[in-house]
Amino acid sequence: xxxxxxxxxxxxxxxxxxxxxxxxxxxxxxxxxxxxxxxxxxxxxxxxxxxxxxxxxxxxxxxxxxxxxxxxxxxxxxxxxxxxxxxxxxxxxxxxxxxxxxxxxxxxxxxxxxxxxxxxxxxxxxxxxxxxxxxxxxxxxxxxxxxxxxxxxxxxxxxxxxxxxxxxxxxxxxxxxxxxxxxxxxxxxxxxxxxxxxxxxxxxxxxxxxxxxxxxxxxxxxxxxxxxxxxxxxxxxxxxxxxxxxxxxxxxxxxxxxxxxxxxxxxxxxxxxxxxxxxxxxxxxxxxxxxxxxxxxxxxxxxxx
Amino acid sequence: xxxxxxxxxxxxxxxxxxxxxxxxxxxxxxxxxxxxxxxxxxxxxxxxxxxxxxxxxxxxxxxxxxxxxxxxxxxxxxxxxxxxxxxxxxxxxxxxxxxxxxxxxxxxxxxxxxxxxxxxxxxxxxxxxxxxxxxxxxxxxxxxxxxxxxxxxxxxxxxxxxxxxxxxxxxxxxxxxxxxxxxxxxxxxxxxxxxxxxxxxxxxxxxxxxxxxxxxxxxxxxxxxxxxxxxxxxxxxxxxxxxxxxxxxxxxxxx
Numbered sequence: 001x002x003x004x005x006x007x008x009x010x011x012x013x014x015x016x017x018x019x020x021x022x023x024x025x026x027x028x029x030x031x032x033x034x035x036x037x038x039x040x041x042x043x044x045x046x047x048x049x050x051x052x053x054x055x056x057x058x059x060x061x062x063x064x065x066x067x068x069x070x071x072x073x074x075x076x077x078x079x080x081x082x083x084x085x086x087x088x089x090x091x092x093x094x095x096x097x098x099x100x101x102x103x104x105x106x107x108x109x110x111x112x113x114x115x116x117x118x119x120x121x122x123x124x125x126x127x128x129x130x131x132x133x134x135x136x137x138x139x140x141x142x143x144x145x146x147x148x149x150x151x152x153x154x155x156x157x158x159x160x161x162x163x164x165x166x167x168x169x170x171x172x173x174x175x176x177x178x179x180x181x182x183x184x185x186x187x188x189x190x191x192x193x194x195x196x197x198x199x200x201x202x203x204x205x206x207x208x209x210x211x212x213x214x215x216x217x218x219x220x221x222x223x224x225x226x227x228x229x230x231x232x233x234x235x236x237x238x239x240x241x242x243x244x245x246x247x248x249x250x251x252x253x254x255x256x257x258x259x260x261x262x263x264x265x266x267x268x269x270x271x272x273x274x275x276x277x278x279x280x281x282x283x284x285x286x287x288x289x290x291x292x293x294x295x296x297x298x299x300x301x302x303x304x305x
Numbered sequence: 306x307x308x309x310x311x312x313x314x315x316x317x318x319x320x321x322x323x324x325x326x327x328x329x330x331x332x333x334x335x336x337x338x339x340x341x342x343x344x345x346x347x348x349x350x351x352x353x354x355x356x357x358x359x360x361x362x363x364x365x366x367x368x369x370x371x372x373x374x375x376x377x378x379x380x381x382x383x384x385x386x387x388x389x390x391x392x393x394x395x396x397x398x399x400x401x402x403x404x405x406x407x408x409x410x411x412x413x414x415x416x417x418x419x420x421x422x423x424x425x426x427x428x429x430x431x432x433x434x435x436x437x438x439x440x441x442x443x444x445x446x447x448x449x450x451x452x453x454x455x456x457x458x459x460x461x462x463x464x465x466x467x468x469x470x471x472x473x474x475x476x477x478x479x480x481x482x483x484x485x486x487x488x489x490x491x492x493x494x495x496x497x498x499x500x501x502x503x504x505x506x507x508x509x510x511x512x513x514x515x516x517x518x519x520x521x522x523x524x525x526x527x528x529x530x531x532x533x534x535x536x537x538x539x540x541x542x543x544x545x546x547x548x549x550x551x552x553x554x555x556x557x558x559x560x
């Protein structure tokens with residue numbers, strides 16, 4: 001696989017605030033690459049620089065062999081963007097929205113018509129083609145944004161939190177469509193705060209926090225390295241910690257106390273569970289480790305504002 | 306500055322959306338000039354009678370024509386652009402395509418000028434129906450060009466205001482402190498020569514004064530050498546306002 005995007009010591013400052021702080025990464029052609037992080041981690045700032053709508057403060061960023069900078073129309077011509085916010089044209093109908101955008105990409109009229117029909121089918125909006133935007137549900141609007149991002153048949157698709165605020169059906173439909181695009185060889189760049197989304201879609205992820213990359217790798221490998229395979233959560237007050245740690249600590253590879261819960265991380269949770277049953281602890285959850293555990297371990301379980 | 310032919314696409318986008326409002330804006334553009342022409346022209350004109358050898362309406366029409374271009378173009382690039390930029394985030398999705406921020410803003414300025422032309426044009430048609438005719442067909446064509454030219458000027462000035470407007474209320478300052486005074490101090494309704502000297506000087510700093518002077522000269526076919534100065538003032542201001550407006554808007558759009 002070839003590298004399609006390279007960032008070296010990429011920085012983005014807004015006034016004195018460092019949104020992105022000297023990060024480096026590479027994205028391969030045809031993979032799905034995820035930027036994970038809490039609000040304000042610098043995910044959106046990073047992808048905005050990739051699709052050339054935000055100038056770099058310092059560092060280098062190469063997209064498809066071209067320097068990424070504001071006004072690089074060639075990069076924008078080959079990139080599809082599914083924005084975080086719904087930026088549809090409310091004055092226009094569904095089809096007009098796409099037609100106007102096809103214009104912006106210099107797509108000839110007949111070709112545009114063909115692509116619009118195909119895309120409306122692809123996102124299951126054929127029946128809504130002449131509806132006004134305010135007659136659509138949030139899920140439909142998001143699907144229309146997906147269709148709009150595909151008009152120019154982009155090689156790179158940037159999806160900035162594409163499923164925020166959607167119900168499960170709509171979310172799964174979007175995931176399916178994104179996977180379908182990936183199977184057609186499109187490079188997919190995703191930002192999300194939903195760990196499930198990252199696990200569903202991404203080949204590789206970076207976890208960002210306060211403008212920096214904390215960890216990079218394949219989701220399954222990261223979970224294994226940081227957490228293990230299984231997690232046991234025990235709801236118990238902190239004064240029981242000494243007793244619980246003495247009994248269970250040796251059977252786990254790590255533990256953490258957050259609020260009313262004590263978390264134990266294990267490669268193999270069976271010995272620990274046996275002990276938990278022996279101790280007859282009433283309020284216990286035993287489950288597979290997820291990316292969410294990695295994320296919370298790295299960025300802290302307290303609220304980030 | 307990074308302009309391209311895509312300015313036309315942005316203009317076209319506005320045209321597609323305009324289809325839905327075209328009838329209401331036509332009516333609105335008709336009603337305002339009718340008020341001016343009826344109240345001032347016929348009501349006041351009856352007392353004034355002849356004015357430089359012609360009925361008062363011949364004085365009034367070329368002034369009100371340009372005023373309505375100013376109003377429409379200004380409001381389009383204030384309220385219209387603000388809604389697209391802040392409420393609908395339309396500019397954000399525009400600049401993610403090969404359209405540059407400069408293209409987007411220039412497209413909207415061109416659009417503001419077009420809307421101004423529609424308003425001024427409606428006004429001219431009403432005046433023609435009332436029998437107040439420009440001196441020749443060439444005059445009509447020149448007036449159309451002038452309206453576009455003046456529309457670009459006021460669209461660009463409004464763009465500067467929009468580039469740092471935090472909310473809708475902000476536009477009140479511009480319309481109350483800049484637009485409204487111009488309406489009364491630019492020789493739209495009566496000649497400036499009875500004004501005291503300082504007022505005359507003040508009026509020279511108002512772009513509308515110069516636009517009205519040119520409009521009136523074209524309408525009546527009375528060209529003088531002073532017009533060149535009027536034209537120069539507008540031209541210089543227009544180029545400056547356009548470049549500054551685009552630059553400030555780009556600064557707001559691209560962070």
